[in-house]
Amino acid sequence: MTDFPLDANGCPSGLAPPSGSDTSDPTAFVRKVGRQSRLSLTVRGAKCGGCLSRIEAAVTALPGVESARLNLSNGKLDIAWSGNLEPRRISEAVSNLGYGVAPLDTSTDDDAHKKEEQSLLLAMGVAGFATANIMLLSVSVWGGHGEMGEATRQGLHALSGVIALPTLIYSGRPFFKSAWNVLKKKRTNMDVPISLALILAFSVSVAETIRGGEHAYFDAACMLLFFLLIGRFLDARVRRRAWSAARDLAALASRTVTRISADGTPKSVRSEEVKPGDRILLASGERAVVDMVIEGGESEVDESLVTGESLPRWAGVGMKLMAGSINLSQPLTGRATAAAADSLLSEISQMLTAGEQKRSTYRQIADKAVSLYVPVVHSTALLTFLGWWLIGGIGLREAILIAVSTLIITCPCALALAAPVVQVVAAGRLFKGGAYLKSGDALERIAACDHIIFDKTGTLTLGTPRLVSTGIPASLLAEAAQLARASRHPLSRALTAAAGAGPLAKNVKEYPGLGLEGEVHGVPCRLGSAEWTGAKATGHTGATLFLGRGQETPVELRFEDDIQANAAGTLAKLRAMGMTMEIVSGDRAEAVAEVSRSLGIDQWMASASPQDKVARLEALQAEGRKVLMIGDGLNDAGALALAHASAAPGGALDVSQSASDTVYSGGLSPLPGLVKTARAAKAVMLENFGFAAVYNVVAVPIAIMGHATPLVAAIAMSGSSIIVCLNALRLTLNTEKQA
Numbered sequence: 213m214t215d216f217p218l219d220a221n222g223c224p225s226g227l228a229p230p231s232g233s234d235t236s237d238p239t240a241f242v243r244k245v246g247r248q249s250r251l252s253l254t255v256r257g258a259k260c261g262g263c264l265s266r267i268e269a270a271v272t273a274l275p276g277v278e279s280a281r282l283n284l285s286n287g288k289l290d291i292a293w294s295g296n297l298e299p300r301r302i303s304e305a306v307s308n309l310g311y312g313v314a315p316l317d318t319s320t321d322d323d324a325h326k327k328e329e330q331s332l333l334l335a336m337g338v339a340g341f342a343t344a345n346i347m348l349l350s351v352s353v354w355g356g357h358g359e360m361g362e363a364t365r366q367g368l369h370a371l372s373g374v375i376a377l378p379t380l381i382y383s384g385r386p387f388f389k390s391a392w393n394v395l396k397k398k399r400t401n402m403d404v405p406i407s408l409a410l411i412l413a414f415s416v417s418v419a420e421t422i423r424g425g426e427h428a429y430f431d432a433a434c435m436l437l438f439f440l441l442i443g444r445f446l447d448a449r450v451r452r453r454a455w456s457a458a459r460d461l462a463a464l465a466s467r468t469v470t471r472i473s474a475d476g477t478p479k480s481v482r483s484e485e486v487k488p489g490d491r492i493l494l495a496s497g498e499r500a501v502v503d504m505v506i507e508g509g510e511s512e513v514d515e516s517l518v519t520g521e522s523l524p525r526w527a528g529v530g531m532k533l534m535a536g537s538i539n540l541s542q543p544l545t546g547r548a549t550a551a552a553a554d555s556l557l558s559e560i561s562q563m564l565t566a567g568e569q570k571r572s573t574y575r576q577i578a579d580k581a582v583s584l585y586v587p588v589v590h591s592t593a594l595l596t597f598l599g600w601w602l603i604g605g606i607g608l609r610e611a612i613l614i615a616v617s618t619l620i621i622t623c624p625c626a627l628a629l630a631a632p633v634v635q636v637v638a639a640g641r642l643f644k645g646g647a648y649l650k651s652g653d654a655l656e657r658i659a660a661c662d663h664i665i666f667d668k669t670g671t672l673t674l675g676t677p678r679l680v681s682t683g684i685p686a687s688l689l690a691e692a693a694q695l696a697r698a699s700r701h702p703l704s705r706a707l708t709a710a711a712g713a714g715p716l717a718k719n720v721k722e723y724p725g726l727g728l729e730g731e732v733h734g735v736p737c738r739l740g741s742a743e744w745t746g747a748k749a750t751g752h753t754g755a756t757l758f759l760g761r762g763q764e765t766p767v768e769l770r771f772e773d774d775i776q777a778n779a780a781g782t783l784a785k786l787r788a789m790g791m792t793m794e795i796v797s798g799d800r801a802e803a804v805a806e807v808s809r810s811l812g813i814d815q816w817m818a819s820a821s822p823q824d825k826v827a828r829l830e831a832l833q834a835e836g837r838k839v840l841m842i843g844d845g846l847n848d849a850g851a852l853a854l855a856h857a858s859a860a861p862g863g864a865l866d867v868s869q870s871a872s873d874t875v876y877s878g879g880l881s882p883l884p885g886l887v888k889t890a891r892a893a894k895a896v897m898l899e900n901f902g903f904a905a906v907y908n909v910v911a912v913p914i915a916i917m918g919h920a921t922p923l924v925a926a927i928a929m930s931g932s933s934i935i936v937c938l939n940a941l942r943l944t945l946n947t948e949k950q951a
Contacts (some may be wrong), residue, residue, distance in 0.1 A: 241299075243551065248293070252288060253306070253315060255289050271302055273305075275297060276296070277291060277292075278293055279291070280292075289306070332386065332441060332444055335386065336383070336441040339383040342376065342379035343437075349431075352368060353369070366421060372417075376414060376417075376430040376434055379437070383437055383441060386403075386444055387406050388403075391406070406436075410436065410437060413620060414429075469481055469486050469492060469501060472492070472545065486502050486548050487548065488548055488549060489547060490548045491546070491548075496511070496541055497538070500535050501536075503550045506546045507529060507547055509528075510526070510528045510725065512524040514538040514540055515536075526726075541700070541724050592618060596615050600918065604918075618916055621912060621914075621928055630901050631897050634893050637940045637943050638655055638889050640944075641943065642874075642889055645882050646878040646882040646885075647874050647883075647886050654857060654873035655889075655893040656894050657857040657873070658887060658890035659891040659893065660856065661838045661840040662791060663794075663839050663840070664786065664792070664794075664842060665794055665796050665840070665855070666813075668803070668804055668807055669798075670844040670861065673775050676702070677772065678771060680754075680770050681768065681770045690711055690714060691733070691759065692707055692757070693711030693714055694714060694717040695732065698720040703771055704739075717730035718730060718731040723744070726743070727740010727741055735761055737759065737760060738758075739759050739760075742758055745760035747768065754773070776880050779880050782879075793813055796825050796828050797820060822849075822851070825847065838857075839856050841854075842860070843860060844861050848860075850871075858871065859875070860872040860874070861875070889943075900939055900940070903935060903939070904936070907928075911932075
């Protein structure tokens with residue numbers, strides 16, 4: 213991955229385009245939408261709010277640019293402009309700021325993130341292995357103090373140095389490169405004091421080994437490096453997760469489309485090639501990847517991914533079909549109303565982007581903390597050195613040792629581990645309880661939530677209909693199943709499952725939106741809606757089918773989507789924790805009302821589109837509520853990304869799982885444990901931060917006064933890290949007691 217010059221926040225700056233930037237003309241990637249031209253680019257190296265503002269301002273300043281939005285999470289820059297602006301000027305404007313820029317390629321960028329994560333993992337492994345071996349040698353030196361000969365001690369120190377040198381060179385690269393880049397720009401960041409501490413600790417240890425001194429600090433340098441790499445690795449893993457939602461959604465949308473040419477010939481083309489007005493053929497079982505209006509044919513379509521509606525609906529000429537819908541029965545022809553990049557799937561992708569962008573606030577807070585912490589560390593170590601050397605009347609070597617001790621003892625190891633180690637412990641605890649934590653800062657956000665929005669189908673309910681009619685003769689059920697076996701409709705499948713294996717009716721025909729017709733034992737029969745079979749509609753709020761046999765009165769078959777077995781108890785626990793809740797679903801009003809009544813949820817919304825769900829979230833946020841969104845469908849993805857925190861069941865669509873902070877299994881029962889653990893973890897994090905602050909207040913004066921050698925400083929630094937880790941382990945005990 214290309215290294216970029218960094219500013220004070222550790223972010224790329226400068227005027228020269230970095231090596232590796234692709235500033236070739238990206239004209240081939242421009243999309244035309246009416247009078248607008250649109251382009252998506254990948255920007256590498258942007259990490260903070262300053263980067264975002266700088267890039268967006270530079271691109272917006274170009275003539276004709278109407279909007280430029282950069283997503284820090286995945287580096288995607290979306291630009292829209294009108295006029296004759298050359299696309300090359302856009303890429304050059306970004307490249308001239310010192311950032312890498314190339315046409316959008318999610319697969320390549322994801323590979324780069326994986327390589328970065330693997331590199332950090334390998335560096336952490338090397339540092340950990342070296343630390344363990346050097347500590348074994350150090351224990352021998354400490355245990356043999358007063359009895360070990362000078363030559364033996366010097367030999368063990370030298371062997372430790374031989375292990376430490378390649379370890380620091382290899383495993384310390386992430387810190388050394390970052391520090392060097394900012395120093396070249398006469399700036400500083402958190403990696404500068406870390407690098408100084410590592411280099412000085414190693415250098416002083418080499419000097420002590422050469423002169424035959426009693427103490428060397430190779431173990432302190434490697435241990436510090438190992439602990440810091442743990443935090444860096446966790447951060448890299450969290451950032452890579454931000455790419456998965458965009459990648460999964462792109463995979464869903466990047467399918468081939470059957471386009472009908474002017475002479476009526478069907479041709480398979482990439483979805484990106486479809487333009488508004490193109491004629492489209494949608495075969496049975498195929499998913500629509502562009503928005504279209506039906507011009508020919510009738511069929512049933514499954515819109516569960518788009519609207520959350522649990523049952524298919526009839527679609528005919530003149531009706532609109534949204535991208536993401538599945539054609540279930542008969543072929544359909546239609547005309548595209550928008551390009552793939554401007555379809556509903558694209559809108560949901562933009563919602564995901566907006567949600568990820570909103571979460572960058574936490575990174576900005578971290579940047580501010582770094583900008584305050586680093587100058588204090590530098591100034592303290594420098595003043596300590598000058599004070600002892602110029603005023604204290606001691607030698608240069610002793611003054612350097614005291615300064616090194618100050619750098620080591622103030623090194624932010626405990627501070628860096630305060631949150632990550634809690635996240636690791638909490639993640640392990642949640643995993644045992646059936647929840648997988650995906651986002652590094654999710655615990656803090658879940659702990660702050662005071663309101664829950666539930667999707668209905670597949671979240672509060674199982675998402676699959678079940679036959680609930682009783683008192684129906686087995687013979688009638690068997691006859692109905694003979695017709696149902698010819699259909700892929702969810703109600704037909706539920707009926708077939710209830711009846712078991714058996715024969716198929718003769719001459720079966722399916723009429724989309726109505727039902728099935730065929731012969732059973734020589735009698736003409738119909739299975740479908742009340743209107744289709746000549747029955748009178750009943751007041752059943754769930755789904756129904758009617759079986760009509762010849763001239764006999766049709767028999768009603770009732771179906772229900774069962775509520776999760778543990779839903780009532782789970783919601784009671786959440787209410788006891790002070791959580792309020794509501795249902796926002798794309799399903800029918802009757803079905804939503806029934807579930808709301810059964811679970812005692814007073815507030816609900818039915819027939820909600822993806823935009824409606826986002827609008828509801830924004831309204832709650834405007835009221836100051838912190839919302840935990842729980843959903844499983846594509847229509848929930850935008851809301852999952854925008855919510856303060858989010859969770860998805862294990863059976864959810866990949867895009868929804870990627871957009872959420874947590875994936876859980878085993879029904880709704882893991883949710884109370886999730887909230888309890890998040891709240892306990894936040895408290896432990898605050899305790900760790902408080903301890904790190906107290907540690908510095910107590911330890912720094914001791915180091916400045918010269919009462920701590922670098923070895924003592926390393927032990928104190930390591931001890932503070934151990935205390936932070938032990939305090940995090942206490943989280944496991946607390947959550948076990950609460951359970």
